[in-house]
Amino acid sequence: MKEFKFDTLVIGGGSAGMAAALEVSKRGFSVAVAERENSMGGILNQCIHNGFGLHHFKEELSGPAYAEKFIDMVETSNIEVFIDMTVMDIEEAGDLKYVYGLSRITGMIKFSVKTVVFANGCRERNRGSIGTPGTRPSGVFTAGLAQRLVNMEGYIPGKECVIVGSGDIGLIMARRMTWIGAEVKAVIEIQPYPAGLTRNIVQCLNDFDIPLYLSHVVGDIHGKDRVESIDVIPMENGIQQKDKSFNIKCDSLLLAVGLVPDNELAQKIGISISPETNGPIVDRQLMTAKNGIFACGNVLHVHDLVDFVTEESERCGNYVADYLDKKTPSDQFRTLPGKNVKYIVPNFYSPSEENKFYLRTMIVKNRAELIASVNGKEIFNKVLKHIQPSEMISFDIPKDSVHISDCTENTLEVRIV
Amino acid sequence: MNEKIFDVAIIGAGVVGASIARKLSSYNLKVALLEKECDVSFGVSKANSGIIHGGFHHGSEYLKSKLEVQGNRMFDQLEQELHFPFKRCGIIVAAFSIEEMKTVEQLYMNGISNKVVGIEMCNQRRMLALEPKLNTDVVGGLYAPAGGIIEPYRFVFSLVESALKNGVELFTNFKVVASAENSGIYEVTSEMGNTIFSKWIVNSSGLFADEISTIFNAEKFEITPRKGEEFLLDRNSAARTDHVVFPVPDSVSKGILVIPTVEGTTMLGPTAIPQKSKEDVSTTSINLDMVFSSARRMVPSISQRDIITSFTGLRPVLKGGDFYIDISSKQPHFIQVAGIQSPGLTAVPAIAEYVKDLLKKDGLILIEKSSYEPSIEKVPRMRTLPPEEADLLIEKDPAYGEIVCRCESVSEAEIIAAVKHGHTTLDGIKFYTRAQMGRCQGGFCTDRIIKIIQRETGLSYEEITKRGKNSWLIKDRIGELKVNSYRGIQ
Ligand SMILES: Cc1cc2nc3c(=O)[nH]c(=O)nc-3n(C[C@H](O)[C@H](O)[C@H](O)COP(=O)(O)OP(=O)(O)OC[C@H]3O[C@@H](n4cnc5c(N)ncnc54)[C@H](O)[C@@H]3O)c2cc1C
Numbered sequence A: 001m002k003e004f005k006f007d008t009l010v011i012g013g014g015s016a017g018m019a020a021a022l023e024v025s026k027r028g029f030s031v032a033v034a035e036r037e038n039s040m041g042g043i044l045n046q047c048i049h050n051g052f053g054l055h056h057f058k059e060e061l062s063g064p065a066y067a068e069k070f071i072d073m074v075e076t077s078n079i080e081v082f083i084d085m086t087v088m089d090i091e092e093a094g095d096l097k098y099v100y101g102l103s104r105i106t107g108m109i110k111f112s113v114k115t116v117v118f119a120n121g122c123r124e125r126n127r128g129s130i131g132t133p134g135t136r137p138s139g140v141f142t143a144g145l146a147q148r149l150v151n152m153e154g155y156i157p158g159k160e161c162v163i164v165g166s167g168d169i170g171l172i173m174a175r176r177m178t179w180i181g182a183e184v185k186a187v188i189e190i191q192p193y194p195a196g197l198t199r200n201i202v203q204c205l206n207d208f209d210i211p212l213y214l215s216h217v218v219g220d221i222h223g224k225d226r227v228e229s230i231d232v233i234p235m236e237n238g239i240q241q242k243d244k245s246f247n248i249k250c251d252s253l254l255l256a257v258g259l260v261p262d263n264e265l266a267q268k269i270g271i272s273i274s275p276e277t278n279g280p281i282v283d284r285q286l287m288t289a290k291n292g293i294f295a296c297g298n299v300l301h302v303h304d305l306v307d308f309v310t311e312e313s314e315r316c317g318n319y320v321a322d323y324l325d326k327k328t329p330s331d332q333f334r335t336l337p338g339k340n341v342k343y344i345v346p347n348f349y350s351p352s353e354e355n356k357f358y359l360r361t362m363i364v365k366n367r368a369e370l371i372a373s374v375n376g377k378e379i380f381n382k383v384l385k386h387i388q389p390s391e392m393i394s395f396d397i398p399k400d401s402v403h404i405s406d407c408t409e410n411t412l413e414v415r416i417v
Numbered sequence B: 001m002n003e004k005i006f007d008v009a010i011i012g013a014g015v016v017g018a019s020i021a022r023k024l025s026s027y028n029l030k031v032a033l034l035e036k037e038c039d040v041s042f043g044v045s046k047a048n049s050g051i052i053h054g055g056f057h058h059g060s061e062y063l064k065s066k067l068e069v070q071g072n073r074m075f076d077q078l079e080q081e082l083h084f085p086f087k088r089c090g091i092i093v094a095a096f097s098i099e100e101m102k103t104v105e106q107l108y109m110n111g112i113s114n115k116v117v118g119i120e121m122c123n124q125r126r127m128l129a130l131e132p133k134l135n136t137d138v139v140g141g142l143y144a145p146a147g148g149i150i151e152p153y154r155f156v157f158s159l160v161e162s163a164l165k166n167g168v169e170l171f172t173n174f175k176v177v178a179s180a181e182n183s184g185i186y187e188v189t190s191e192m193g194n195t196i197f198s199k200w201i202v203n204s205s206g207l208f209a210d211e212i213s214t215i216f217n218a219e220k221f222e223i224t225p226r227k228g229e230e231f232l233l234d235r236n237s238a239a240r241t242d243h244v245v246f247p248v249p250d251s252v253s254k255g256i257l258v259i260p261t262v263e264g265t266t267m268l269g270p271t272a273i274p275q276k277s278k279e280d281v282s283t284t285s286i287n288l289d290m291v292f293s294s295a296r297r298m299v300p301s302i303s304q305r306d307i308i309t310s311f312t313g314l315r316p317v318l319k320g321g322d323f324y325i326d327i328s329s330k331q332p333h334f335i336q337v338a339g340i341q342s343p344g345l346t347a348v349p350a351i352a353e354y355v356k357d358l359l360k361k362d363g364l365i366l367i368e369k370s371s372y373e374p375s376i377e378k379v380p381r382m383r384t385l386p387p388e389e390a391d392l393l394i395e396k397d398p399a400y401g402e403i404v405c406r407c408e409s410v411s412e413a414e415i416i417a418a419v420k421h422g423h424t425t426l427d428g429i430k431f432y433t434r435a436q437m438g439r440c441q442g443g444f445c446t447d448r449i450i451k452i453i454q455r456e457t458g459l460s461y462e463e464i465t466k467r468g469k470n471s472w473l474i475k476d477r478i479g480e481l482k483v484n485s486y487r488g489i490q
């Protein structure tokens, strides 16, 4: 078994992994990236639609084009990239970490590193996660799998489909399936409002006359070998109205019902996972509870915009370099999600520095106010034009907004009203 | 048309038919194994709890109890020969009241009368020491250390592989629909019009044993399916116990169990609801809550958040509840192996012996085959290998270095092995390798598996199915012409 030594190993070569690796490398440390696919780019490679990079590059790019820009930078850097390499295991050995990854060409490799960055993305929630009853025929696909079959392999996974979930992925797949000649019979959404961007509702559904059923769920799947039809049940005040259910004939059901950070590796070495994000609990430096192990991108919490992934991951790369430079971080205190907030990342802040946060709200509202307080005392607020759960909110609390002497606990709570 | 005359034709390639086939393959016999599905183990044997039972649920007056205890003891040797995942993790029955303890005592007596080794009555302290995740309200219970867990489909695949290696012929997509007997030879016809000839027939067709019996003009009986829904939890579930945990049973079933599957997930179930249809394996939402609240009563840390999937199995239940294994009194050379509900999986090695003895009694001449080879080749599983061994293996066969299913760490080499052994559908590969069985349920690897099947078999994309018949996956390719059918594009 071969052994390699690096300052940093980044697990995953998607947008997060590449951005983090580039920053660590720029600061003069040795970095390797392990990527299980045969090229870097991650989920971007299958997102051939436009809508990436408006914030970061100030231009609208397709997923692969966005990825390409970073791949070029990685390829001209000193970063060592291990393609087709799946990371299997990680263990702590004093100050070092041993990470085991394997590929067809290299066999099993033991990476002996000072720091590890988890940038291995997320997976899709599936039928089991939402507990859709019924038979178990062929033709139930997660939307991401269908997207890969269509965009990467050129296959048509069904001719008459129904899509569950009105998030951007569901909407984009509705349009994509229509373009390849399939009939999209409906998009079913459990919430009373669409989860995706208004722009996507117009461009992906309205332009193609695809009906959107808000406040509806799939109550049953029929068909022994292949999906033949589904039952759709309306909801009223959050309760299923089974007597009003109706049937839609279709040969495929695409589930776009959310993403979950993929944290098996992190859990294996005892990193605690936040029940709110399903990602690791991290401090202001995006470091997990294990020294020298960091996380960024979709493995930390699910992002809807790649630009935010890049921003977060570049910061993460710099924190890793600070750690390698043995820079001692300033004092930190907990951040907690308050009223109407699902989660806030990171889980700690430092009063003496600028702090950047990402959060998700639980409500839909126009003109909402975000309020941050320390022990009941308001220290920051921001007015938000429109908020909804599917759109991540970012904000910065400037340096020295809190005076530590003011308080005892110094827990920062963020609420939305 | 296959003109050859088989000595024995076994109808149904579930765990029962497969075990009998393998047993008979150790003698100089021509044996055919007939299966209506496109692969073996696609019936009841793929959807059960995977428990090697402890021999205490029924008294010694039942045939099934006798075979359960005998079968249980035979698994160590089988595992050595056939390399399926199996572990004697032990079974506990948890009682939550003094009344329930009375039933536990009865179970203990059953165990003793069935001559189960190591069975023990436990007080509360002993129960919590054995299984710290139990609800502390437990008052006591039973411990059966010889109980265990197994990967049932992999067991069937191994049995069939071994049988084929020793000369058994497998006919898949062979749904028996008609038979005719002519001077002691049965002509068996499939739905597609193929026929085979055989001197003896073994009816091990699970849920359909009554229909097969009718087709052959043998005994009339009725199999009533009893539905069992099971829920699978993620590998990382904090609720994973060390033992199989049973509640105190009622008159209908053994209750909702917490099962630490041999492959590292946790399973809850099964329900027990009689139904008419032998095909309807749909799941319902009402049962989910019932299963979780029952299971949580025993192990409070169980959480619905950890569900990765659910499935349904149908128990082939015969009136009276016992197995019906006998020589037909209506048809010559016809052996009934019906009503093999739980503990069928456990009893099956003993069922195979029992059926072999019945065949002998019925006049079949058994001469041991000198070339019989009980062992099959072991296909290493990447998931379980230490890094050094994995490295050596990749050097020998680079396909082990390609992880296809990330959730269950299944390599390309394991998938190729599945295809080589005839498992060419997505479900066949799933049951052989566990690829698509983990938390993402195939979201990441289905497209890769489709490509491997195509490459290894030469099948085209439209010929690849989830589980045969009309379970197609891909309708078409995106052709250039399709551009014209874009709607809504100016
Ligand atoms: C379907 C879809 C549509 C989207 N559409 C848009 C959009 O229109 N606009 C926009 O701005 N954003 C969009 N996003 C969001 C954004 O693009 C993604 O959130 C972002 O690219 C995620 O980057 P990541 O690096 O965190 O994860 P990923 O891109 O998933 O990268 C993770 C990488 O880790 C690798 N990996 C995983 N496990 C291992 C292992 N054990 N060993 C080695 N490597 C491993 C994976 O192969 C993968 O390459 C979309 C996301 C999805 C899923």
Ligand SMILES: Cc1cc2nc3c(=O)[nH]c(=O)nc-3n(C[C@H](O)[C@H](O)[C@H](O)COP(=O)(O)OP(=O)(O)OC[C@H]3O[C@@H](n4cnc5c(N)ncnc54)[C@H](O)[C@@H]3O)c2cc1C
Pocket (backbone or CB within 6 Å): B011, B012, B013, B014, B015, B016, B017, B034, B035, B036, B037, B040, B041, B042, B043, B044, B045, B046, B047, B048, B049, B050, B051, B052, B053, B174, B175, B176, B177, B204, B205, B206, B207, B208, B212, B227, B228, B229, B270, B312, B313, B314, B315, B316, B340, B341, B342, B343, B344, B345, B346, B347
């Ligand atoms: C929910 C559930 C949980 C269980 N848990 C356990 C447990 O934990 N431990 C245990 O010991 N037992 C358990 N059992 C019982 C065990 O699964 C069964 O006893 C066993 O699988 C029966 O095997 P079989 O071969 O008889 O049936 P099957 O596997 O159904 O095999 C019969 C085969 O015959 C084929 N067939 C039918 N008709 C025809 C035809 N006309 N022509 C050709 N082929 C035909 C079918 O396709 C099928 O493959 C459980 C059962 C259920 C349903």
